[in-house]
Amino acid sequence: MSTSSVVRDVRLVDLAAARPDLDAATVDLRITDGVITEIGPGLPTAGAELVDAGGRWAMPGLWDAHVHMAQWEGVVGRLDVSGTDGPDAVLARIRAHLDGPDAPVVGEVLQGFGFRLGQWSRMPSTAELDAVVGARPTVLISGDCHAGWLSTAAYGLLGVEPRPGSIDEDEWFEIYFRLGELPTHPDRAREAAETAQHNAAAKGVVGIVDMEFHDGFVEWPWRVSEGLDRLRVRPATYPAGLDHVIEAGHRTGDVLDAHGLVTMGPLKVISDGSLNTRTAWCCEPFAGTPDPAFPRGKRNVDPAELVDLMTRAHAAGLEAAIHAIGDAAVAEVLDAFEATGARGAIEHAQLVRLEDLPRMAVLGVRASVQPAHLLDDRDTSLQLWPDRMDRAFAFGSMRDAGVELRLGSDAPVSPLDPWLAAAAAVHRSADDREPWSPTEALTVAEALAASTDGIAALAIGGPGDLVLLDEHPRAPRRSGSAEAAARLRETRPVATLVAGRVTHST
Numbered sequence: 001m002s003t004s005s006v007v008r009d010v011r012l013v014d015l016a017a018a019r020p021d022l023d024a025a026t027v028d029l030r031i032t033d034g035v036i037t038e039i040g041p042g043l044p045t046a047g048a049e050l051v052d053a054g055g056r057w058a059m060p061g062l063w064d065a066h067v068h069m070a071q072w073e074g075v076v077g078r079l080d081v082s083g084t085d086g087p088d089a090v091l092a093r094i095r096a097h098l099d100g101p102d103a104p105v106v107g108e109v110l111q112g113f114g115f116r117l118g119q120w121s122r123m124p125s126t127a128e129l130d131a132v133v134g135a136r137p138t139v140l141i142s143g144d145c146h147a148g149w150l151s152t153a154a155y156g157l158l159g160v161e162p163r164p165g166s167i168d169e170d171e172w173f174e175i176y177f178r179l180g181e182l183p184t185h186p187d188r189a190r191e192a193a194e195t196a197q198h199n200a201a202a203k204g205v206v207g208i209v210d211m212e213f214h215d216g217f218v219e220w221p222w223r224v225s226e227g228l229d230r231l232r233v234r235p236a237t238y239p240a241g242l243d244h245v246i247e248a249g250h251r252t253g254d255v256l257d258a259h260g261l262v263t264m265g266p267l268k269v270i271s272d273g274s275l276n277t278r279t280a281w282c283c284e285p286f287a288g289t290p291d292p293a294f295p296r297g298k299r300n301v302d303p304a305e306l307v308d309l310m311t312r313a314h315a316a317g318l319e320a321a322i323h324a325i326g327d328a329a330v331a332e333v334l335d336a337f338e339a340t341g342a343r344g345a346i347e348h349a350q351l352v353r354l355e356d357l358p359r360m361a362v363l364g365v366r367a368s369v370q371p372a373h374l375l376d377d378r379d380t381s382l383q384l385w386p387d388r389m390d391r392a393f394a395f396g397s398m399r400d401a402g403v404e405l406r407l408g409s410d411a412p413v414s415p416l417d418p419w420l421a422a423a424a425a426v427h428r429s430a431d432d433r434e435p436w437s438p439t440e441a442l443t444v445a446e447a448l449a450a451s452t453d454g455i456a457a458l459a460i461g462g463p464g465d466l467v468l469l470d471e472h473p474r475a476p477r478r479s480g481s482a483e484a485a486a487r488l489r490e491t492r493p494v495a496t497l498v499a500g501r502v503t504h505s506t
Contacts, residue, residue: 005031005049005464005500012039013059013472015449016456020474026055031464031500034260039460051502056494057472060452061206061465062418065368066347066408069210069233070180071145073192075113075412082114082143087124090115090140090149091132104136109154109182112140113412117147117166118276118380124149125165139179143376144413146274148172157182168277169298173270177213177240193223197230200416201504204467204493207232207453208416209368209408211268211321211347215241217250221257230503232465234265236321239309242267251317260499266321266344267313271306272329273298275350275377275384280326282351286384297326303336310340319344321368327351327391337363345406350377351385351392357401366404369395371424371447372414378429378436389437395425396440405442405450419488422447427485435481444474444484464500467493 007029014021030038030048079097084090094112097103104110110133117123129138129151138151147168155162158178167175200208208231210216216235224233237245250256250264273279278286278297285295301309310320320342324333330352336342338359345366350373360367374381374393381392391397398405407421414420425447428435435441442450449456458466473491496504 002033003500004033004047005051005497006043006045007031007051007053007058007466007497008043008045009055010053010058010468011055011472012458013057013469013474014457015059015445015452020472022472022475029058029458029464029466031497034464034499036458036460036462036464039458049500051495051497053468053495057469058458058466059448059469059473060455060458061463061467061496061498062204062451063207063209063406063453064200064205064408064411064416064418065209065345065406066370067208067210067411067416068145068212069196069208069411070212070214072411072416073189073196074111074179076192076195077111077188078141079110079112080114081112081140082116084115086120086122087128090124091128094132094138098133098136109157110136110138111179111182112138114143115140115149116143116276116380118278119383123165126150126152126162127164137182139182141176142277144274144276145176146172146277146279148175150175169273169279169300173213180214193228196416197228198504201230201496201498202493203417203419204496205231205416205418206465206467206496206498206503207234209234209236209265209321211236213238215244217245217248217256217262217264220262224257224259224261229259229261230498232261232263232498234263236265236268237318238268242309242313245318246312246316252319264318266319267309268321268323268347269301269306269309270323271299271301271333272324272326273300274325276380278384280351281324281329281332282326283328283331283353284387287386288383296328299329299332303332306333306336307339310336310342314340314342321345321347323347325350327353327356327388331356334359334363334365337365348410349398351388352394352397354391354394354397357394357398357403360398361402364404366406367398368406368408369393369398370408370410370414371395371421372409372417374428374436375424375430376414392437393428394437394440395442399442399446404454405446406453407447407450418451419491422451423485423488425450426488427481429482438481441481444488447488448473464497466497468495469493
């Protein structure tokens, strides 16, 4: 059955324009079966759902290019252990939680999220966690999702031999992938999923690339059919699911559901670790006292194995999304893209060799980056990468080299909020300090254009996904990057539409 809607009396935002046209005339948009089919004044509305914009500004809907959606939903029910300076602070927070009214009921797993090992003076032990939680299964997830700290009871629930302390990278991911097996209340899970989608739509988000570890290409069509349908979703697959996707014949971009909201995403491979666990694969050792066994971090995937995975995916019509945070990992991943002819993105590209960026542009490899991380990682970067701060989060250099940028959050590592991501890209500071490496900042227009899935303006033939705003997002109201960033963080869309359907309205 065909659907039609008319958005009446809007002024269009063109993010690619050199200057914002603040005197733009109002027009109407017709969206038929999810696609913009007419733009002009006074369009007839008979038989169409009418959305009266009242002269507001319409810009392309926002995308988050890197989300772990189930983990983001799970944050709602997890104990916040962020901002802690060591194991003792985490344990104190757990004690207070267990003594409070929101303590998990018997049989429920206690999960916490947000600790960061990078600046801790000592590593945690399983024994000290057991001493606090006893027989209660407890799983604590690091803020970068690359490490875990589990109680003996939690290991037992998962059928895994207990480890003496925290675990990271591949050893941790084997457990992280299985957290969905832990007992949870189904009503809470549904409520958390609905809340996460509602909040995303309220920020103008129309779509996400879901990097979750489960088989999203199977689960998301079912979720949409059950009413979790406020977003477009591109679910990734990991190496463990690659054969399943190939056998099913799914190619990147293929529509997977009856509503047209779910399309097949990329193959995701985690080639190295992270900054905060000191496991990002780097050209030089970490500063301070690096792990003697892994002074330059960890390579999670052998280069030959990476080439094999990307070759198979490319032959099957799948793009590649390769996690690479350290500069050595970025270089090796670019080698793999060059060797295979694969298309896709490097996820994170947090530390780069500047000489690698022109090659990245020539290969057509996108940089899928998360600007809000630079707010959280400034002090850790200064501690662990003091000699290479000038090429961390090098968005300006990527832009100048011709690399296509896509912004995301890596939620739950940072909030699913494209306005926060854009603000961080524009003004690289979260406090009263001057922005670090300010030449690597983006303009407001560049940051927003990198947040709309490559769509700079609403046009006939484009998707009917849009955000209504009270004012032009580039309107000059205050000067300076700090003021521009503050304005971005304060922006609240009046309405969000996906395929012509209102998913949020104030």
